[in-house]
Amino acid sequence: MKQFLLSGVAVLAMTAAVSAQDLPQAASPWFVAGQATIAERLAVQPITGKAKNVILFTADGNGVGTNYAIRLFSGQQAGGLGDDYVQPQETFPHVALVKTYSSNGQTPDSAPTAAAMNSGIKTKNGMINVLDTVNVGDCAAGATAGTKTFAEIVSEMGKSVGVVSTARITHATPAAVYARTVNRDWEDQSGKPADCAQKDIADQLIDQMKAGVIDIAMGGGRAHFLPTGVKDIEDKEGKRTDGRNLVDEATAAGAKVVFGSDDFAALTMGDNAPVLGLFEASHMQYEFDRSGEPSLAEMVEASIKGLQGNENGFYLNVEAGRVDHANHAGNLHRVLVDGKAFADAIAKAMELTNPEDTLIIVTADHEHAITFNGYCGRGSKITGLCMVENEQGVEHTGEANLAADGKPYTVAGFLNGAGSVLVEQADKTFSGSRPDLTEEQAIDPDYLQQALVPMSSETHSGEDVTVFARGPWAHLFGGTIEQNVIFHVMNHAVTAQ
Amino acid sequence: MIRRTLLAALPAAILMRASPLRAAPNDTIRLRDLYNKDTSFSDLALANQGLRVNIGGFMAPPLKAESVFFVLTKMPMAVCPFCEPGMPWPDDLLAVYAKRVIEVIPFNVAITVSGLLELGDYTDPELGFFSKVRLTDATYARA
Numbered sequence: 001m002k003q004f005l006l007s008g009v010a011v012l013a014m015t016a017a018v019s020a021q022d023l024p025q026a027a028s029p030w031f032v033a034g035q036a037t038i039a040e041r042l043a044v045q046p047i048t049g050k051a052k053n054v055i056l057f058t059a060d061g062n063g064v065g066t067n068y069a070i071r072l073f074s075g076q077q078a079g080g081l082g083d084d085y086v087q088p089q090e091t092f093p094h095v096a097l098v099k100t101y102s103s104n105g106q107t108p109d110s111a112p113t114a115a116a117m118n119s120g121i122k123t124k125n126g127m128i129n130v131l132d133t134v135n136v137g138d139c140a141a142g143a144t145a146g147t148k149t150f151a152e153i154v155s156e157m158g159k160s161v162g163v164v165s166t167a168r169i170t171h172a173t174p175a176a177v178y179a180r181t182v183n184r185d186w187e188d189q190s191g192k193p194a195d196c197a198q199k200d201i202a203d204q205l206i207d208q209m210k211a212g213v214i215d216i217a218m219g220g221g222r223a224h225f226l227p228t229g230v231k232d233i234e235d236k237e238g239k240r241t242d243g244r245n246l247v248d249e250a251t252a253a254g255a256k257v258v259f260g261s262d263d264f265a266a267l268t269m270g271d272n273a274p275v276l277g278l279f280e281a282s283h284m285q286y287e288f289d290r291s292g293e294p295s296l297a298e299m300v301e302a303s304i305k306g307l308q309g310n311e312n313g314f315y316l317n318v319e320a321g322r323v324d325h326a327n328h329a330g331n332l333h334r335v336l337v338d339g340k341a342f343a344d345a346i347a348k349a350m351e352l353t354n355p356e357d358t359l360i361i362v363t364a365d366h367e368h369a370i371t372f373n374g375y376c377g378r379g380s381k382i383t384g385l386c387m388v389e390n391e392q393g394v395e396h397t398g399e400a401n402l403a404a405d406g407k408p409y410t411v412a413g414f415l416n417g418a419g420s421v422l423v424e425q426a427d428k429t430f431s432g433s434r435p436d437l438t439e440e441q442a443i444d445p446d447y448l449q450q451a452l453v454p455m456s457s458e459t460h461s462g463e464d465v466t467v468f469a470r471g472p473w474a475h476l477f478g479g480t481i482e483q484n485v486i487f488h489v490m491n492h493a494v495t496a497q
Numbered sequence: 498m499i500r501r502t503l504l505a506a507l508p509a510a511i512l513m514r515a516s517p518l519r520a521a522p523n524d525t526i527r528l529r530d531l532y533n534k535d536t537s538f539s540d541l542a543l544a545n546q547g548l549r550v551n552i553g554g555f556m557a558p559p560l561k562a563e564s565v566f567f568v569l570t571k572m573p574m575a576v577c578p579f580c581e582p583g584m585p586w587p588d589d590l591l592a593v594y595a596k597r598v599i600e601v602i603p604f605n606v607a608i609t610v611s612g613l614l615e616l617g618d619y620t621d622p623e624l625g626f627f628s629k630v631r632l633t634d635a636t637y638a639r640a
Contacts, residue, residue: 454605
């Protein structure tokens with residue numbers, strides 16, 4: 001209470017100080033909004049009770065730049081100019097910048113970054129929840145160098161655990177909730193060396209369900225649970241070469257297994273049976289193309305409602321996995337539609353939980369080689385052309401800015417990828433020039449933004465990402481932190497006295 | 498409506514009534530327009546089955562040298578879309594069987610393919626490549 005009173009005094013003092021200044025800009029809406037923000041910040045109080053629940057949201061590949069693009073897209077879809085739009089996570093009171101490098105990579109992949117958040121350590125690219133003293137792919141050394149995960153820690157406290165992803169549920173980010181591996185690609189056993197005793201990732205998920213650590217797992221990746229020769233409900237064949245059918249094994253162990261939007265909608269939660277949702281043979285569909293599968297928000301809603309049946313609380317790990325894939329493809333439109341779906345899922349979690357007992361963290365594992373041009377007038381479509389600023393008003397003039405080659409250019413682009421303007425010639429050299437481009441072509445959902453370095457798949461980058469947080473101990477986030485600190489905030493929040 | 502506009506619009510309107518979904522000879526269809534959201538064939542695809550049509554897209558790196566076969570994708574795409582082992586092809590691609598042995602065009606150069614539209618499941622006996630849509634007797638050029 002004392003802190004609150006002090007904050008109130010500060011607000012009064014600030015208001016008085018501003019009045020005393022009698023500034024000519026005091027009536028400007030910008031000035032008034034700035035004052036309101038200060039008042040809101042002064043009213044923020046840390047929540048220091050123990051966290052009953054923790055929800056960790058990761059949009060794969062949603063660094064500062066990608067998040068900026070999603071903000072503009074969401075705002076423009078809502079009919080505004082975009083820049084001033086506020087995403088749900090951007091209302092959270094506590095924010096930090098996150099350094100994402102891995103122990104051997106200036107540019108990380110999603111395996112060590114997810115391990116950082118789930119185990120509190122940095123490790124090597126390609127490895128999940130295994131100490132970085134081990135070489136990538138070294139099964140024998142990895143067998144004795146595994147970490148204890150946050151899911152296992154809270155499970156011992158009696159909490160339930162859920163993991164949801166729009167990627168394969170065996171993909172790196174969700175795998176870090178329940179698996180330890182010296183090679184992230186061993187999603188089933190077919191690619192694993194015959195003499196490697198480490199279980200594949202799909203097998204580890206079923207083990208963790210049987211052990212009572214994982215209560216809900218939903219995403220794509222059916223093929224890694226089915227043997228070759230067995231086809232799934234969409235007529236796609238399994239990949240396992242050991243003849244095991246892990247779907248049957250999960251069902252036999254008492255799990256409810258669902259494959260599409262219809263049986264997902266018919267799911268009943270809360271009767272203590274684990275739930276396994278496998279909605280695609282590989283990754284779930286992009287939100288732009290989605291049909292017959294639940295949305296990320298729907299999976300989050302079902303998971304939270306199911307997990308809330310445990311009075312001891314829960315840990316839910318949510319990944320928007322395909323923001324990353326669309327970035328890899330260089331197709332900004334699908335990045336942004338999946339990014340908006342991610343924000344919708346966050347909004348649903350905010351609606352269903354109380355900040356007094358639930359720590360919600362929103363972050364990304366890494367950024368991409370996404371870049372932004374200037375000088376664009378306000379309202380330039382984030383997937384479209386960079387338009388000329390309007391000196392007589394607010395919104396752009398409708399005329400595209402031209403580069404030195406006399407051609408227009410888009411607001412966003414990629415430094416590398418399949419959208420490269422350099423084309424392979426008959427002599428194997430690469431050369432080219434920027435194609436002509438219209439606004440209609442640029443905003444087409446299948447358009448690839450122009451890139452420089454020719455690569456079949458656009459790359460991650462080592463640039464910082466943001467972490468946004470609300471709830472118990474969220475105020476421990478601040479400044480510029482190492483990514484593994486995210487685990488330590490979660491761990492402190494659930495163990496605080 | 499002024500008289501000149503009305504006259505210009507008339508032939509198109511008559512054509513539309515006669516065959517609202519049939520692609521005009523010089524039209525280029527987008528790959529995504531062949532499918533509905535649930536990946537079933539669109540009315541446009543069904544209306545043009547067996548006809549010669551132009552479809553825009555990109556030539557994926559050929560699976561085999563000295564072949565008449567290549568895969569047309571809606572976006573530039575290399576063989577391994579996300580550089581992961583075993584990554585499947587997307588559902589919405591198109592198999593092209595050209596008239597002549599193909600001359601490779603880089604995967605990030607837009608092309609237009611003209612061919613006879615075939616719908617229905619087919620597995621190539623030589624390559625084992627499964628497709629739902631094909632253009633046969635096809636020619637192609639940079640867009």
